Amino acid sequence: MNTNGSLALPRTAKLDDGSEITLRRLGRDDVAEFLAFTQSLPDHDLLFLRTDITDAGVVADWLDNIEAGRILTIVAERDGRIYGYASLHFSNTPWSKHVGELRVLISGEMRGKGLGRGLTEAIFAQALDRGIEKMVAQMTIDQKGAISTFEQLGFKAEALLRDHVKDRTGQTHDLLVYSHDVAGFQSQLDAYGMTEAASGL
Ligand SMILES: CC(C)(COP(=O)(O)OP(=O)(O)OC[C@H]1O[C@@H](n2cnc3c(N)ncnc32)[C@H](O)[C@@H]1OP(=O)(O)O)[C@@H](O)C(=O)NCCC(=O)NCCS
Known part of the structure; x- marks a missing residue:
């Protein structure tokens, strides 16, 4: 996605795949749709999240943090349905x-389909x-798809914290910390000509 x-x-x-999607900030009016998105996620995706984002109270706190400037969240929406988000x-x-943490x-x-990449760029x-x-x-370390994705985006593994995460079943997992310098990411986009190629969007 560009x-x-x-x-x-x-x-x-x-x-x-050539289809279009809207990127915009998450707001109070999105709560029902956002919960519909999180509640449709498979257990495996929810297993490793730090908070229970299927819970309306957690999402309300999240919006408080957005309004207080502590978190910035961009959602991808099509026809009133939310298909993903990226948060800073x-x-x-x-x-x-x-x-910042992404x-x-x-x-x-x-x-x-490039949505993770596009939201990360945004x-x-x-x-x-x-x-x-x-x-x-x-x-x-088990999130192989995420590791490949972030490496493709130019992130480098910086630390490995042993048994740092306990999932909802009580099992521990090693945690990888990846990093990327923000100016370097911008230069990477410029080098690929991505900032100009999409100027017609
Ligand atoms: C990780 C995640 C955000 C990727 O989103 P996505 O929209 O499928 O990723 P994209 O289609 O934008 O792919 C981005 C790059 O990663 C690569 N990639 C994506 N999924 C991959 C996989 N499972 N295996 C290998 N490479 C993969 C793509 O080829 C692409 O590379 P390119 O930029 O060179 O073309 C998504 O799989 C997800 O939501 N996972 C669960 C949550 C999670 O683990 N989040 C990460 C921790 S914050």
């Missing part, structure tokens, strides 16, 4: 103000604008 690396939201973006979590630790989740039926554009210099993404 999203122009642009800051403008909402905007229409093209997926790798800002650090409230003074010495890590330049670091979380991405795409519905099963939309995977492999988040990086926002991160650059907000003065974030380094992006991290965390995943367990």
